[in-house]
Amino acid sequence: MDALSKIFEDIHLNKSEYIYLNLSGDWAFRYQEQGAIAAYIVLQGKIHLQLDDGQKRLIEAGDLVLIPSGQSHYGCSDQEKTLLEATDISTLFDEKRHKTIELGNTDLQENNCFIIAVRGHIDSIMARPLFNALPAFMHIHHITGSSAPEWLQTGLHFLAIEAHQIRPGRDKILDHLVSILMIQCVRDFITQLNDAGNWLNALTHPELSSALAAIHGQPEKAWTVESLAEQCCMSRSKFAGLFSQIIGETPLAYLQQHRLRLASQMLRQGQLSIQQIAHKVGYSSETAFSQTFKKQTTLTPTQYRQHHQS
Template identity: 70%
Template sequence: MDALSKIFDDIHLNKSEYIYLKPQGHWAYAYQEQDAMIGYVVLVGTLNIQFESQKLLQLEAGDLILIPSGQSHICRSDNKENLLEALNINDFFDKRRQETIEFGSSSGEPALILAIRCHIDTIMARPLLNALPDYIHIQHITGSTAPEWLQIGLHFLAVEAYQIQPGRDKILDHLVSILFIECVRDYIAQLSDSNNWLRALSHTELANALAAIHGKPEQAWTVESLAEQCCMSRSKFATLFSSIVGETPLAYLQQYRFRLASQHLREGQLSIQQIAHRVGYSSETAFSQTFKRLFDLTPSQYRQQFH
């Protein structure tokens, strides 16, 4: 499995939920950050979105915006701040999922927005979220210039959203996952910054080392053995890896191992000794000491927070 596929496997992109927002006239709604990715497809009208950084962006009909970290934001009918109370839409994904929610003033131009939320493991996704921008904005997704994968994906999404058929939730999860992965691949292809962790995932030489780390974290990797995966000398590999990824190969390996350990502890299905072996430690004591140094909690204390 290539590195990007394994990363998407790790972050547990699942439990996709959607609602249709149908505001009219003057309106505003807010979304509070959660452990989820959120995206909007503007089907009719316009949408002005403002992030906590005060960055303001206008979306037209036919635009898609993906907010990978699900950071808090406010959406409005216009680009002016006013005293209009913003409707909180967080609970709608749970309580009114798959519904059309109407709000706003009684007169004025209507809008129709497909809002999609997809839960992720934010600890496992941290390097990905850190490497991605606050948002990915794709314009005119229904036009002829839009990527073919996006047109096909949204068509399938629309069909599944309107039909109540067995297995629909699973299909929606897969469709949203595909859309997210394609958006990330599209973003990687346009990257101008070579010193970006995402660029390493598609790097002709480094990708093999990342695939090895993510595919077999329990293996006793050394800088030499990782360099061999890339058919490079130890020194050239170490220098290239550090310059693009931003940390040494062994530091990256340790960070990944312990993010994975934290996921196993939160899921609660394996013993601490089993988890230690899964992430390359033969000694449970050594594993526990390193875990406490990184997380300020012992593995048992960490697990108790989630069970």
């Protein structure tokens, strides 16, 4: 499995939910961060989106915007009207999923906007390296036009069909469609990258991608810098230098961080013993694993599991 595919498998993008927002007059909504990907497809009108860090985007009819990390944000009809009371839509994905939510003054025929809002659950800890490398907004213009990529037109066509029909297996299909949209957006972003030091470059690098695929595919293996270099058909020194330059840390430091993120995922899932987890992430003993885990998180594996299952 290639590195990008394995990374998306690791982050467990699943349980995609959506609501329709029918907005008119003066309106505003807020979305609270929930460790989930957020996306908006604007079918009519326009929306001013602003992240809590101040970044802003104007999203118009026919546009798709992804907020990969799902950080808190605010949407409104007019960014000048800052005193508008914002409706929190964060809980509506659970309470009103698949339904149409009316916001604003439905008697007014101005500032009309109709959008599909999507929430896709992920393992935010496993996704951290990916999200750190992605922009806060991923904005694709004119997705409904003939100039839009064919993959996007096809994906949205299926999304529209599945969203309007309650058929067996629909939830699973929606999960796959959201995953496809996310992966394709990341692919497109990588092709346009100008930052040579961005971690995402390594996923498509002709040599380094083999090392990442090996680390993510077999984290339990006793990898060394030499054995990882062999995966890339490179000398040890050239591999180590290139890896550190692009990834921003040494190969073994990256390997350790990935193992600990993977271990934290297994601990939260609660299905394996700590000894089993230690071996699955490449530690020869439970003691060595526990010491390393506590040094990184300040909690023992047992304490971490209890904290996240309480």
